[in-house]
Amino acid sequence: MAYTIEGNSGRWEVVVGLEVHAQVISNAKLFSGAATAFGAAPNSQVSLVDAAFPGMLPVLNGECVAQAVRTGLGLNAEIHLHSRFDRKNYFYADLPSGYQISQYEHPIVGKGVIEIELADGSTRQIGVTRLHLEQDAGKSLHDQHPTKTFVDLNRSGVALMEIVSEPDIRSPEEAGAYVRKLRSILRYLGTCDGNMEEGSLRADVNVSVRKAGEAYRTRCEIKNVNSIRFVMQAVEVEALRQIKVWEDGGEVVQETRLFDSARGTTRPMRSKEDAHDYRYFPDPDLRPLVLDPAWVESLRAALPELPDAKRARFIGDFGLSPYDAGVLVAEQSTASYFETVAAGRDAKLAANWVTGDLFAALNRKSVTIEGSPVTPAALGALLDLIGNKTINGKIAKQVFDEMVETGAAPDAIVQARGLRQVVDTSAIDAAVDAVIAANPDKAAEYRSGKDKLFGFFVGQVMKAMAGKGNPALVNDAVKSKLG
Amino acid sequence: MISDFTLASARAALRARRVSSTELTRHFLGAIDALNPQLNAFITVTADRALVQAAAADAALASGDHGALTGIPLAIKDLFCTDGVRTTAGSRILSPFVPPYESTVTANLLRDGAVFLGKANMDEFAMGSSNATSAYGPVVNPWTRTGDNRPLVPGGSSGGSAAAVAAGLALGATATDTGGSIRQPASFCGIAGIKPTYGRCSRWGVVAFASSLDQAGPVARNVQDCAILLGSMAGYDPKDSTSANIPVPDFAAACRRGVKGLRIGVPREYRSDDMPPEIEALWQQGLAWLRDAGAEIVDVSLPHTKYGLATYYIVAPAEASSNLARYDGVRFGARSDGADLTALYENTRADGFGAEVQRRIMIGTYVLSAGYYDAYYIRAQKIRSLILKDFTEVFAKVDALVTPTAPSAAFALGDRLDDPIKMYFNDVFTVPANMAGIPGMSVPAGLDAHGLPLGLQVLGRPFDEETVFAVAQTIEDAAGFLARPSVRAGG
Numbered sequence: 004m005a006y007t008i009e010g011n012s013g014r015w016e017v018v019v020g021l022e023v024h025a026q027v028i029s030n031a032k033l034f035s036g037a038a039t040a041f042g043a044a045p046n047s048q049v050s051l052v053d054a055a056f057p058g059m060l061p062v063l064n065g066e067c068v069a070q071a072v073r074t075g076l077g078l079n080a081e082i083h084l085h086s087r088f089d090r091k092n093y094f095y096a097d098l099p100s101g102y103q104i105s106q107y108e109h110p111i112v113g114k115g116v117i118e119i120e121l122a123d124g125s126t127r128q129i130g131v132t133r134l135h136l137e138q139d140a141g142k143s144l145h146d147q148h149p150t151k152t153f154v155d156l157n158r159s160g161v162a163l164m165e166i167v168s169e170p171d172i173r174s175p176e177e178a179g180a181y182v183r184k185l186r187s188i189l190r191y192l193g194t195c196d197g198n199m200e201e202g203s204l205r206a207d208v209n210v211s212v213r214k215a216g217e218a219y220r221t222r223c224e225i226k227n228v229n230s231i232r233f234v235m236q237a238v239e240v241e242a243l244r245q246i247k248v249w250e251d252g253g254e255v256v257q258e259t260r261l262f263d264s265a266r267g268t269t270r271p272m273r274s275k276e277d278a279h280d281y282r283y284f285p286d287p288d289l290r291p292l293v294l295d296p297a298w299v300e301s302l303r304a305a306l307p308e309l310p311d312a313k314r315a316r317f318i319g320d321f322g323l324s325p326y327d328a329g330v331l332v333a334e335q336s337t338a339s340y341f342e343t344v345a346a347g348r349d350a351k352l353a354a355n356w357v358t359g360d361l362f363a364a365l366n367r368k369s370v371t372i373e374g375s376p377v378t379p380a381a382l383g384a385l386l387d388l389i390g391n392k393t394i395n396g397k398i399a400k401q402v403f404d405e406m407v408e409t410g411a412a413p414d415a416i417v418q419a420r421g422l423r424q425v426v427d428t429s430a431i432d433a434a435v436d437a438v439i440a441a442n443p444d445k446a447a448e449y450r451s452g453k454d455k456l457f458g459f460f461v462g463q464v465m466k467a468m469a470g471k472g473n474p475a476l477v478n479d480a481v482k483s484k485l486g
Numbered sequence: 487m488i489s490d491f492t493l494a495s496a497r498a499a500l501r502a503r504r505v506s507s508t509e510l511t512r513h514f515l516g517a518i519d520a521l522n523p524q525l526n527a528f529i530t531v532t533a534d535r536a537l538v539q540a541a542a543a544d545a546a547l548a549s550g551d552h553g554a555l556t557g558i559p560l561a562i563k564d565l566f567c568t569d570g571v572r573t574t575a576g577s578r579i580l581s582p583f584v585p586p587y588e589s590t591v592t593a594n595l596l597r598d599g600a601v602f603l604g605k606a607n608m609d610e611f612a613m614g615s616s617n618a619t620s621a622y623g624p625v626v627n628p629w630t631r632t633g634d635n636r637p638l639v640p641g642g643s644s645g646g647s648a649a650a651v652a653a654g655l656a657l658g659a660t661a662t663d664t665g666g667s668i669r670q671p672a673s674f675c676g677i678a679g680i681k682p683t684y685g686r687c688s689r690w691g692v693v694a695f696a697s698s699l700d701q702a703g704p705v706a707r708n709v710q711d712c713a714i715l716l717g718s719m720a721g722y723d724p725k726d727s728t729s730a731n732i733p734v735p736d737f738a739a740a741c742r743r744g745v746k747g748l749r750i751g752v753p754r755e756y757r758s759d760d761m762p763p764e765i766e767a768l769w770q771q772g773l774a775w776l777r778d779a780g781a782e783i784v785d786v787s788l789p790h791t792k793y794g795l796a797t798y799y800i801v802a803p804a805e806a807s808s809n810l811a812r813y814d815g816v817r818f819g820a821r822s823d824g825a826d827l828t829a830l831y832e833n834t835r836a837d838g839f840g841a842e843v844q845r846r847i848m849i850g851t852y853v854l855s856a857g858y859y860d861a862y863y864i865r866a867q868k869i870r871s872l873i874l875k876d877f878t879e880v881f882a883k884v885d886a887l888v889t890p891t892a893p894s895a896a897f898a899l900g901d902r903l904d905d906p907i908k909m910y911f912n913d914v915f916t917v918p919a920n921m922a923g924i925p926g927m928s929v930p931a932g933l934d935a936h937g938l939p940l941g942l943q944v945l946g947r948p949f950d951e952e953t954v955f956a957v958a959q960t961i962e963d964a965a966g967f968l969a970r971p972s973v974r975a976g977g
Contacts, residue, residue: 054817054818056818057580057585057693057812058566058567058585059691060690090808092807092808092811095827096816096827099814099816099817100811101811102811282808282859283854283859284804284805284859287696289728
């Protein structure tokens with residue numbers, strides 16, 4: 004069932020396109036040799052080129068080009084062997100040259116596609132219109148002084164990829180899934196760290212609404228949304244706002260808006276009168292960018308396995324459900340953790356442990372999988388103890404909890420705490436006899452046909468054995484003694 | 487006598503230890519002291535630095551460890567950023583600007599041992615053909631009309647460089663040429679100057695006017711001196727993406743090649759009814775000298791020449807309007823405060839830029855605006871490629887072209903200032919070479935009826951400055967140009 008919003012005049016469909024700005028992972032800026040590390044002291048990573056001193060000239064950083072091409076390949080997109088840099092002219096205090104070097108008419112990457120997965124297990128193809136390289140501007144700090152604005156040029160000239168989607172997105176959920184999937188691909192490729200808090204990934208969200216079967220109506224652009232949750236919220240509140248405008252007999256005007264996450268609203272950023280005429284023209288300081296097809300192919304050959312391929316492999320080779328596979332491949336580190344645990348073991352069991360107990364523990368401890376207190380080797384060792392019947396599944400959870408807390412090895416915990424499972428049938432028989440003897444009336448009820456009580460007896464026996472009884476042997480013993 | 491030195495003869499004298507760089511430098515600093523108040527050719531004189539450089543040069547010469555220009559005093563157009571020395575681009579907006587870096591071209595000259603006397607006056611941001619737009623006052627041409635002492639313009643924008651060399655205030659000078667700014671002042675001041683192929687000299691550290699047209703080159707007393715200077719200035723620079731990664735040939739050797747067997751083209755479109763007869767006559771004379779020296783003269787056609795000037799005055803202002811956006815009073819240069827950011831921009835730029843620069847910024851902004859971009863900028867780019875095609879086709883048939891450099895001799899200070907279009911017309915013969923990126927040189931060839939110098943222009947194939955030098959040297963030899971300006975150091 005497609006996502007729609009019920010208005011007073013009937014159902015409305017939401018149309019969304021996203022422009023994602025992704026900061027390129029590179030040691031140096033797009034056109035200068037200055038460094039790009041986040042969090043450095045203000046104006047400590049600024050070259051004369053970034054500060055636009057007279058006579059300074061841009062020189063294209065080849066690594067940024069390679070990163071853009073890798074990303075294009077990862078998005079199944081056309082790589083344009085000929086592209087060009089243009090100047091986008093506007094005045095602002097944190098734009099020292101008075102223009103941003105971007106790719107307006109001839110981007111380095113053309114049409115591509117991203118497949119998104121939705122909660123109901125379905126997938127959708129979202130078109131990518133283009134990807135181009137551009138410079139970031141500096142940062143204006145308005146809150147450092149009562150009457151002055153401070154400018155930090157550390158970001159000035161940092162390479163960004165602007166990745167523009169087709170208006171193929173139809174719901175807040177799809178918008179969130181798109182950004183999540185894009186971020187996952189970028190991280191796999193190592194072309195952007197996807198860190199939205201630090202601003203390495205930000206989205207401009209274009210939203211319009213329409214009745215089924217209509218042509219597109221006027222859209223608004225919500226600028227610089229910096230979390231996936233806010234992207235989803237922005238789509239929803241902006242769609243609701245536009246529906247109200249239309250239904251009140253008004254007209255949505257094309258404009259740039261800001262998402263106010265505290266109020267959960269959008270508001271206009273600048274009016275049409277202030278609209279810039281950017282006076283784009285080819286940057287005469289740079290030659291057109293021409294790529295060697297063989298070089299592009301060498302980058303393609305060196306690409307890592309991407310989430311879609313990995314997911315298909317996890318489903319095909321490991322027999323995982325599409326959902327589990329999707330969860331495991333979302334982050335490369337998770338996938339790699341899982342693969343280490345699953346190697347030579349029961350993959351479904353490994354998947355359950357990773358997505359279940361491990362994720363819960365990481366959540367509880369607020370650490371990422373890279374910082375997991377339980378290494379994949381240790382989790383694998385735990386699964387081996389289950390596999391060779393040293394412990395049962397229930398005890399394993401107890402052992403795992405202790406591994407999370409102490410970082411101790413599972414066999415050491417089992418040893419120290421005497422958790423080895425009991426497979427001695429005489430001990431089990433004795434425990435069963437004792438439970439039956441203690442519950443003569445329930446034994447009678449069972450024997451007269453109340454099958455449900457079987458579980459009661461198993462539970463009591465396990466309890467009596469401190470959980471260490473081999474479940475299959477306990478079952479067999481209860482069955483034969485009561486039979 | 488020092489005032490008779492050419493760069494080449496001064497170099498020989500330095501190497502033979504007949505003169506020291508300190509003596510040379512003191513001579514030129516004295517000449518500047520004496521004549522600069524009258525000519526205004528220098529904005530900044532760096533006497534102390536020059537003497538330190540000269541002393542270092544003398545030490546190098548004494549140890550036999552000298553470069554191509556060791557000890558040679560030069561003037562540097564104030565468009566080249568010089569480390570620790572104020573660089574104004576002839577503009578008020580850069581009046582407080584002291585670059586913490588050295589342009590590649592001037593760094594190359596320093597590497598080869600040159601001594602810098604100071605920064606030469608110029609039209610503001612190199613926009614002008616008479617040096618009248620400098621915020622530091624106009625430069626006066628050392629030449630005057632016979633029997634008439636009214637001051638004349640030196641041409642522009644490299645008017646300070648040309649006047650300094652002509653008046654004997656330096657052995658040579660750096661200059662830049664966006665639409666004729668080396669060749670036209672060279673012609674007006676009776677000296678030689680070459681705009682090399684676009685990409686031959688690095689633009690790094692040269693204040694930009696129009697990036698796709700700007701090119702540095704030398705002005706000097708004669709063709710040979712220009713060849714020596716260009717040999718040091720030129721070379722690939724990875725810091726300039728438009729710099730050409732090809733070797734620098736021996737330009738000085740090329741001057742002696744002669745023109746025997748060369749085919750010299752005469753573009754018929756450069757002929758106009760308005761052209762003064764004496765310029766036409768000089769042109770014919772130049773062609774006759776080349777024929778006598780063994781060249782074949784061929785009539786050729788460059789059909790899109792007539793659009794050159796109009797196209798130039800779209801492309802150059804368009805790029806300038808963007809290049810000059812950085813002069814906003816925020817990070818460097820002069821600032822005129824305002825109540826808010828917009829007011830700061832407006833005040834800074836209104837106070838900092840002169841009328842001609844403001845005019846070109848407005849033209850450039852207009853032609854790049856939405857709705858006008860296709861009609862102006864795109865169309866100009868198309869014509870630009872047709873102009874290049876004209877030259878490419880012609881250079882399949884001839885080895886070089888010879889034309890007048892400018893449609894007139896030097897005119898009076900204050901003339902044509904009321905009519906920018908008339909002023910722009912000065913560049914009509916020089917602009918096409920910038921549009922096509924090809925090398926062009928002006929060489930003094932004779933005097934007009936008033937005793938003012940006139941230059942002939944030699945145009946060549948891209949990166950074939952060698953042929954340009956050979957042709958220009960032949961004209962220079964035949965012309966035997968010995969006339970001296972009325973204002974000149976050492977008389």
